[in-house]
Amino acid sequence: MENKDLLLQVKDLKVHFPIKEGLFSKVSAYVKAVDGVSFDLYRGETLGLVGESGCGKTTTGKSILRLNPYAAGQVLFEGVDILKLDKNQMRPYRREMQLIFQDPYSSLNPRLTVGEIVGEPLEVHNIATGQEKEARVRRLLEAVGLSPYHGKRYPHEFSGGQRQRIGIARALALNPKLIVCDEPVSALDVSIQSQILNLLKELQEEFQLTYLFIAHGLAVVKHISDRVGVMYLGRLVEICDSQELYKNPLHPYTQALMSAIPNPDPTVKSERIILEGDVPSPINPPAGCPFHTRCSQAFDLCYQQAPQMQDMGQGHQVSCHLYKQESSNKN
Amino acid sequence: MLLLTHVLDTIRGFAIMNKSAPLKISKGQSLWAITLTRLFKNKLAIVAFSVIILLILMAIFAPVITSFDPNRINLSNKFQKPDDIHRLGTDDFGRDVLTRLIYGTRASLLVGLASTGISVTIGVTLGALSGYYGGWIDNLVMRLVDIFMCFPFFLMAIVLASILGPSIYTVMIVSGILSWPSLARMVRAEVLALKKREFIEAARALGLNVSSIIISHILPNVFSVIIVYATLGIAGGILGEAGLSYLGLGVKQPQPSWGNMLSAAQNMSSLMFYPWLWIPPGIMIFLTTLSINIFGDALRDALDPKQKK
Numbered sequence: 027m028e029n030k031d032l033l034l035q036v037k038d039l040k041v042h043f044p045i046k047e048g049l050f051s052k053v054s055a056y057v058k059a060v061d062g063v064s065f066d067l068y069r070g071e072t073l074g075l076v077g078e079s080g081c082g083k084t085t086t087g088k089s090i091l092r093l094n095p096y097a098a099g100q101v102l103f104e105g106v107d108i109l110k111l112d113k114n115q116m117r118p119y120r121r122e123m124q125l126i127f128q129d130p131y132s133s134l135n136p137r138l139t140v141g142e143i144v145g146e147p148l149e150v151h152n153i154a155t156g157q158e159k160e161a162r163v164r165r166l167l168e169a170v171g172l173s174p175y176h177g178k179r180y181p182h183e184f185s186g187g188q189r190q191r192i193g194i195a196r197a198l199a200l201n202p203k204l205i206v207c208d209e210p211v212s213a214l215d216v217s218i219q220s221q222i223l224n225l226l227k228e229l230q231e232e233f234q235l236t237y238l239f240i241a242h243g244l245a246v247v248k249h250i251s252d253r254v255g256v257m258y259l260g261r262l263v264e265i266c267d268s269q270e271l272y273k274n275p276l277h278p279y280t281q282a283l284m285s286a287i288p289n290p291d292p293t294v295k296s297e298r299i300i301l302e303g304d305v306p307s308p309i310n311p312p313a314g315c316p317f318h319t320r321c322s323q324a325f326d327l328c329y330q331q332a333p334q335m336q337d338m339g340q341g342h343q344v345s346c347h348l349y350k351q352e353s354s355n356k357n
Numbered sequence: 358m359l360l361l362t363h364v365l366d367t368i369r370g371f372a373i374m375n376k377s378a379p380l381k382i383s384k385g386q387s388l389w390a391i392t393l394t395r396l397f398k399n400k401l402a403i404v405a406f407s408v409i410i411l412l413i414l415m416a417i418f419a420p421v422i423t424s425f426d427p428n429r430i431n432l433s434n435k436f437q438k439p440d441d442i443h444r445l446g447t448d449d450f451g452r453d454v455l456t457r458l459i460y461g462t463r464a465s466l467l468v469g470l471a472s473t474g475i476s477v478t479i480g481v482t483l484g485a486l487s488g489y490y491g492g493w494i495d496n497l498v499m500r501l502v503d504i505f506m507c508f509p510f511f512l513m514a515i516v517l518a519s520i521l522g523p524s525i526y527t528v529m530i531v532s533g534i535l536s537w538p539s540l541a542r543m544v545r546a547e548v549l550a551l552k553k554r555e556f557i558e559a560a561r562a563l564g565l566n567v568s569s570i571i572i573s574h575i576l577p578n579v580f581s582v583i584i585v586y587a588t589l590g591i592a593g594g595i596l597g598e599a600g601l602s603y604l605g606l607g608v609k610q611p612q613p614s615w616g617n618m619l620s621a622a623q624n625m626s627s628l629m630f631y632p633w634l635w636i637p638p639g640i641m642i643f644l645t646t647l648s649i650n651i652f653g654d655a656l657r658d659a660l661d662p663k664q665k666k
Contacts, residue, residue: 051492088558091562093561116564117564120562120563121564123562125558125559125562127559128555129555132554132555132556133555133556133558133559134556135574135577135578136388136578137387137388137577137580138577139385139387140385146563147563150564150565150569151563178385179385180386180387180388182388183385193559196559200563
């Protein structure tokens with residue numbers, strides 16, 4: 027991990043959506059979708075981002091791509107803070123980072139042929155036109171496991187898995203360095219899921235891609251990620267090596283998530299941690315640790331003070347008061 | 358009649374050809390092709406479409422179809438009953454009614470097309486901008502729409518037409534300007550829904566600017582709404598022309614239009630003794646709007662994505 031070089035650095039990313047009310051659109055409150063997320067992404071790795079619905083993982087991913095007007099904080103891509111760039115300065119960076127979407131039915135324009143969809147990025151960024159563009163589109167379609175003649179067809183003539191492949195081809199067209207995968211398999215059948223995941227892995231090697239892989243199930247993330255970050259209510263609660271996280275989850279929320287992974291062996295009785303209650307509203311998050319309302323191990327400090335991210339060794343970072351003593355003892 | 362059957366056969370042939378095309382075709386079938394196939398399976402739509410085509414041909418080839426001059430006055434020949442020479446008789450100035458009817462098609466279709474053109478241009482532009490940008494632009498456009506919708510069509514039309522003075526252009530402008538708000542609303546609603554689709558986000562992630570997103574990604578998907586509206590709007594334009602001309606605020610005599618032909622026949626003696634003056638234009642208006650409306654409805658059904666084949 028030490029000799030890997032940094033591709034993307036997110037520092038204290040905050041996305042607060044204003045809630046507008048009344049005739050003059052007065053801002054009455056903010057939805058704190060993302061509230062201070064920081065992480066590093068190294069070249070060539072896959073960082074999984076997990077958490078339940080509404081925890082801000084998709085918002086985080088889209089903010090990194092500048093698709094979100096309310097993003098604040100710093101997003102350093104190869105050392106440049108892209109949140110501060112204007113539209114024209116941003117343009118070359120658009121080539122470097124692309125997005126794969128969750129819903130393959132809504133992510134392709136139904137009026138365009140597959141060839142036009144995959145070729146569009148090439149034209150927009152003046153990379154290739156005419157014959158050369160078509161040749162490139164054919165190569166891209168082959169790279170994602172489709173046939174070149176599929177380029178003349180329309181999206182509605184394909185199945186969900188094939189459509190997702192088209193979406194991947196479009197993301198690859200610009201030869202980006204970073205691809206944000208926004209739950210790319212959660213809309214697909216289980217049998218297709220593994221195909222797409224394996225395809226993503228192969229492409230990562232072939233094109234030297236870095237993935238930010240957003241998902242809400244740990245099983246999918248385990249398959250593909252080198253490191254995993256766990257989000258809860260707009261904050262990162264734990265981030266570490268993928269293997270380490272599955273062996274030794276520290277945060278009570280991560281432990282609860284882990285216990286929800288079904289075990290295929292019926293003789294093993296797994297102990298499930300059932301979380302009580304609902305996720306608190308991101309409009310008015312609880313004081314102190316955001317997880318204290320549902321945490322079985324919460325104590326008085328959790329109600330008063332928000333925990334800071336702390337390193338538990340080997341890049342295993344966790345944001346929980348339970349480990350305060352241990353880390354101070356170690357130091 | 359021969360022409361009609363010929364047109365029908367061609368269209369039917371096209372539909373069958375498309376239907377029996379095997380799945381092996383290497384070229385994909387676009388949504389438009391599917392719509393066309395579906396449309397031409399509707400027999401009523403084919404009939405309506407043929408009527409519309411006939412009317413258009415009639416308007417274009419008016420001088421070929423009839424040898425009379427629509428405006429030549431021959432007072433010695435007025436109020437002639439329909440016979441072999443004047444197939445629909447002559448009017449109070451001795452002008453051939455059939456000829457005026459055929460030339461009237463021009464006025465009606467022109468007004469229908471031009472007014473729809475105006476209202477589609479304004480409606481689509483404002484609707485798309487309002488839906489895409491939201492915020493104060495949206496508020497401004499929608500309040501404008503509300504204001505326009507507050508006035509009854511004919512009242513506004515009469516006021517505007519009396520200010521601008523009666524002419525065929527007045528009719529075009531008046532019915533164009535008064536009918537865009539409903540389209541703007543429909544387009545806005547569609548754009549609002551489309552804006553949330555992920556392919557728009559993909560386009561933004563590619564760095565496309567707003568105008569190319571609207572033109573190449575949003576509008577093609579709103580097109581089905583626009584085309585249905587435009588079809589039905591042409592019928593509205595024709596009716597508007599007939600109404601305004603009937604009130605003497607539309608197409609001015611001696612230029613023939615169905616509306617002012619009706620208007621000219623608006624007296625007791627014409628109504629009682631010369632039915633050939635007002636029945637034909639009435640039937641033409643009825644037939645045209647009916648065909649266009651049927652065709653528009655069929656188009657709407659064919660474009661409905663929920664309907665499979």
